[in-house]
Amino acid sequence: MIAIENVSKSYGGQKLFTGVSFTIHPRERIGLCGRNGSGKTTLLRILAGEEEPDTGRVVFPREYRVGYLKQHHTWHFSTVVEELCHHIPGEEKPRYQAEKLLHGLGFSQEMITLSPDQLSGGYQMRLALACVLIAEPNLLLLDEPTNYLDIVSIRFLKNLLRGWKGELVVISHDRDFLDDIITHTLYIHRQRARKMEGETEKMYQQIALEEEVYEKTRIHEEKKRQQIELFISRFRAKARLASQAKSRARMLAKMEKKEKLEKLPELDFHFSYATTTAKILLEVENLSFGYDRPLFQKLSFRVEKGECVAVVGRNGQGKTTLLEVLRGNKKPWTGTISYHPQAVTHFFGQSEVDKLHPDHTIEEEILTAMENRDRTQARTIAGLMLFEGELAEKTLKVLSGGERHRVLLGKLLARPANLLLLDEPTNHLDMDATDALLAALDQFPGGIVLVTHNESFLRVLATKFIIFDEGKVRIFEGTYDDFLEKIGWAWETEDKKTPPQEVKKNTRQKRAEIVQEKSRLLRPLQKQLETLEQYIISLEEKKNHFHTLLLEASATSHAENLRIYGKSLKEIDEELQKAYEDYYNLATEVEEKQKWYEQKLEEIDSL
Numbered sequence: 001m002i003a004i005e006n007v008s009k010s011y012g013g014q015k016l017f018t019g020v021s022f023t024i025h026p027r028e029r030i031g032l033c034g035r036n037g038s039g040k041t042t043l044l045r046i047l048a049g050e051e052e053p054d055t056g057r058v059v060f061p062r063e064y065r066v067g068y069l070k071q072h073h074t075w076h077f078s079t080v081v082e083e084l085c086h087h088i089p090g091e092e093k094p095r096y097q098a099e100k101l102l103h104g105l106g107f108s109q110e111m112i113t114l115s116p117d118q119l120s121g122g123y124q125m126r127l128a129l130a131c132v133l134i135a136e137p138n139l140l141l142l143d144e145p146t147n148y149l150d151i152v153s154i155r156f157l158k159n160l161l162r163g164w165k166g167e168l169v170v171i172s173h174d175r176d177f178l179d180d181i182i183t184h185t186l187y188i189h190r191q192r193a194r195k196m197e198g199e200t201e202k203m204y205q206q207i208a209l210e211e212e213v214y215e216k217t218r219i220h221e222e223k224k225r226q227q228i229e230l231f232i233s234r235f236r237a238k239a240r241l242a243s244q245a246k247s248r249a250r251m252l253a254k255m256e257k258k259e260k261l262e263k264l265p266e267l268d269f270h271f272s273y274a275t276t277t278a279k280i281l282l283e284v285e286n287l288s289f290g291y292d293r294p295l296f297q298k299l300s301f302r303v304e305k306g307e308c309v310a311v312v313g314r315n316g317q318g319k320t321t322l323l324e325v326l327r328g329n330k331k332p333w334t335g336t337i338s339y340h341p342q343a344v345t346h347f348f349g350q351s352e353v354d355k356l357h358p359d360h361t362i363e364e365e366i367l368t369a370m371e372n373r374d375r376t377q378a379r380t381i382a383g384l385m386l387f388e389g390e391l392a393e394k395t396l397k398v399l400s401g402g403e404r405h406r407v408l409l410g411k412l413l414a415r416p417a418n419l420l421l422l423d424e425p426t427n428h429l430d431m432d433a434t435d436a437l438l439a440a441l442d443q444f445p446g447g448i449v450l451v452t453h454n455e456s457f458l459r460v461l462a463t464k465f466i467i468f469d470e471g472k473v474r475i476f477e478g479t480y481d482d483f484l485e486k487i488g489w490a491w492e493t494e495d496k497k498t499p500p501q502e503v504k505k506n507t508r509q510k511r512a513e514i515v516q517e518k519s520r521l522l523r524p525l526q527k528q529l530e531t532l533e534q535y536i537i538s539l540e541e542k543k544n545h546f547h548t549l550l551l552e553a554s555a556t557s558h559a560e561n562l563r564i565y566g567k568s569l570k571e572i573d574e575e576l577q578k579a580y581e582d583y584y585n586l587a588t589e590v591e592e593k594q595k596w597y598e599q600k601l602e603e604i605d606s607l
Contacts, residue, residue, distance in 0.1 A: 067137030269440030315469025349423030402428030
């Protein structure tokens with residue numbers, strides 16, 4: 001067991017977190033979550049021994065090994081595969097073990113014979129990840145391990161981490177990736193850290209519920225404080241009520257004042273829509289393009305209003321190039337690209353981020369995308385992107401990569417569109433911002449062409465796929481889960497023999513039976529949760545009502561009413577406490593049952 005005891009850390013007078021205490025038990029896989037700037041990477045570096053805490057300590061078992069994925073690397077061997085073999089524990093260094101891991105992370109056979117220094121920055125990061133994984137540490141610390149990974153490599157890594165035999169702490173903005181591998185969530189929030197068993201959504205819901213209850217309690221206690229202060233000011237000078245006024249003053253002095261929770265800034269995405277009567281916004285026929293070899297040939301598809309076409313596959317196979325061809329930056333070898341006359345297109349991608357003017361302020365850069373040049377509107381959009389007030393006057397050259405991405409997203413909001421071409425829009429966004437972007441795209445009524453490796457976006461948004469896999473490009477109509485079930489990625493299916501038709505039939509039947517059983521069992525529990533929610537709301541309202549009556553009775557010194565209302569309030573408080581406990585227990589039961597059924601379905605799907 002690893003113990004983190006009362007750890008605090010500040011930089012330049014800015015407190016990141018304070019009094020952080022939790023434990024990591026054997027085989028726990030923890031997702032470390034929090035907003036950008038909350039101190040996630042710093043906490044990971046403290047666990048790795050790269051930084052010292054201001055207060056507190058981290059206690060490890062004896063002879064315990066920690067593996068940490070660093071951002072900068074030093075290489076010692078002449079080839080990629082030799083570098084990786086060097087990190088395999090023990091005297092034997094089986095090359096096949098190194099090659100299997102490298103291929104899973106997207107390395108070709110040719111690439112593993114190159115010098116590590118010849119690799120791109122993205123592939124050097126993959127090699128560093130492989131070196132950490134293959135060393136088999138007791139504790140594995142990963143900071144955004146899916147950066148630079150394509151969707152196929154992400155799925156490979158996900159499967160590998162699910163079977164990790166040691167402990168794991170991982171930071172990722174990809175909720176789907178985290179929820180598929182973790183057993184616990186650790187969330188840094190308002191300079192505190194909290195650990196809870198289960199997926200990220202469970203933690204977010206619990207914190208939201210607690211803050212809602214806190215705020216309701218704070219408002220009620222503030223009203224109570226004001227009424228007591230009014231009683232004291234009115235009756236302090238009156239002899240008959242002076243003693244009661246003093247008693248109220250002593251009560252007031254003992255009351256702990258709850259501070260109003262600071263409203264945390266949130267990205268507020270809402271893409272403006274350019275109205276169109278067109279059904280088909282973009283039509284592509286027999287499109288071909290490449291460099292020394294074809295990247296795609298005779299590719300035909302259309303993008304309709306309300307449709308999201310997802311472009312997926314390994315890195316380096318032509319996904320971004322396809323978007324560049326569609327927007328006219330590269331001339332196709334063959335084929336036609338036809339936009340509807342009413343189509344209004346916006347593009348988001350790294351090439352556009354690089355074109356941002358470094359000497360412009362954020363406000364000035366957003367103004368370049370606006371036809372009316374309205375500075376007030378530009379400031380409003382800057383605020384939506386978390387650049388409020390004077391922050392909008394910062395120049396782009398001093399911004400981080402994530403901040404520049406937010407500026408580019410702000411420019412997309414500045415002008416209406418009905419067709420979005422998006423290349424990896426979630427890069428540099430934290431989980432909250434990623435969720436906000438997903439919600440905005442889900443509400444966008446126009447067409448979307450989306451390059452992404454984020455499986456949450458694929459499951460929610462995609463209705464059609466352009467799939468780059470094993471040197472081939474194909475079109476698939478349907479959802480992402482349909483694709484995984486009917487086709488799947490080549491590396492995941494190549495070793496699986498096709499089962500006999502009868503086995504497939506039995507598997508489908510068993511799956512349907514479990515889905516029906518899940519629905520039959522969970523539907524009444526969900527209804528109970530909804531009933532409990534309404535009951536809690538009614539009790540809170542009833543409690544507020546009796547608080548008011550009690551204070552009025554106190555002001556008039558009506559002893560009988562004081563007794564009746566006080567008794568009623570106590571009974572309501574007891575009911576409310578029990579209702580909250582019942583709600584939490586029932587919600588936990590529902591989540592556990594859902595997880596159990598999902599595991600059963602996964603087992604069937606893997607047959």
